[in-house]
Amino acid sequence: MMNKMTRREGLATIGTTVAAVALGANASNAATQVAAAFDQSNIKWNTLDGIEHLWYHVLNVDRDLKVVDLLLKFAANEKVVPHKHHADYSTFIIQGELRLYDAEGELTEVRPTASFVQKSAGGAPHTEGGGDADCIAWFSNKGTDGVIYEILGPDGETLGTLGLPEFEALMQAQDEPVQPIIPG
Known part of the structure; x- marks a missing residue:
């Protein structure tokens, strides 16, 4: 099923594409970039105290399967706090690029955008952030009922942890x- 645009959205898309071409962009590339923007209007983004440049929306927590699925939005050209992954995870980039x-x-x-990776738990401390546009990514963390993310301070000290109970809360x-609409 194709999503219909409102007249305003259609005009905004055309205007953005025309402006990009007027500034020297390739028309096909400009139209593709505008069309590729992910509609996040139905997502209720949340924040965590002490973690800047990051928004989240928990999609699912399955205690039996030890899985946490969430959307993360990383601010453009910014970095989140240093952290470590303590669960196996998969990532799919929905919008932008994750650095x-x-x-x-x-x-x-x-x-x-559209890249998919699977990684094992562990690895060195690191930071992440959006590219030139905000990055929206789906993360699926699996295989542990303990710590999933360890948040680190500037000297590598543990500031906090997030696991199944925290994500449930x-x-x-x-x-x-937003729930699906069932016709009929």
């Missing part, structure tokens, strides 16, 4: 997600 940096701040990896505290 990963080592503990010294050096860029180590760029994950573009965050999910219960957030607004109900």
Whole structure:
């Protein structure tokens, strides 16, 4: 099923594309970039105290399967706090690009829109952030009922942890997600 645009959205899309071409962009590329913007109007973004440049929305917590699925939005050209992953995870980039940096701040990896990776728990402390536009990514963390993320301070000290119980509490505290519409 194709989503219909309002007249205003259609005119805004055309205007953005025309402006991009007028500034020297390729018309096809400009139209693709505008069309690729992810509609996040139905997502209720949340924040965590002490973690800047990051918004989240918990999609699901399954205690039996030990899985936490969430959307993360990383601010453009910013970095989140240093952290470590203590659960196996998969990531799919929905919008923008996700940039990963080592503990010294050096860029180590760029994950573009539509890239999918699977990683094992562990790894060195790092930071992440959006590219030139905000990055929206789906993270699926699995296989542990212990710590999923360890938040680190400037000297590598543990400032906090997030695991299944914390994500359950965050999910219960957030607004109900938009539900599917069943015709009939």
